[in-house]
Amino acid sequence: MKAKTFENLIRKIVREEIDYSLRREIKSLKEDLRDELKPTITEHKERLVEVPKKPTIPETAKNSLKEKIMGSQPFKNQHFSSDPALNNLLNETAAAGPINLDAPGPSPEMSVESMPDPVAKAVTRDYSGLMKAIEQKKGR
Numbered sequence: 001m002k003a004k005t006f007e008n009l010i011r012k013i014v015r016e017e018i019d020y021s022l023r024r025e026i027k028s029l030k031e032d033l034r035d036e037l038k039p040t041i042t043e044h045k046e047r048l049v050e051v052p053k054k055p056t057i058p059e060t061a062k063n064s065l066k067e068k069i070m071g072s073q074p075f076k077n078q079h080f081s082s083d084p085a086l087n088n089l090l091n092e093t094a095a096a097g098p099i100n101l102d103a104p105g106p107s108p109e110m111s112v113e114s115m116p117d118p119v120a121k122a123v124t125r126d127y128s129g130l131m132k133a134i135e136q137k138k139g140r
Contacts, residue, residue: 080090112120 077091078094079087080094081087112124115123
């Protein structure tokens, strides 16, 4: 028998044996996975707790709160727009009263002193040279 034929015969036999072994291993691994993934049914016993009823607000308290917010005098609707929905919205906004712009916002302002040093440097850096370089690169 020639060496090349013998080599091809060995390759074919080895390939068949590897395929056979792999199929068996894959099959056993799939079976193991199926066993692991089977859902287990567990019964949970829940304890019901009664939630207390929400106390009702008396009508006088509702009215007094409304008077504190809106004022005691009724607001006269004005005609701002021909669109009725927009007109209603603008009337509601006008009825709310003036807005105090000096009041503190929802979040406190942060000072540079309270920031970490790298952040403070990035915030206070002069970026004008960088912006000029970007504009030049764009060709403007």
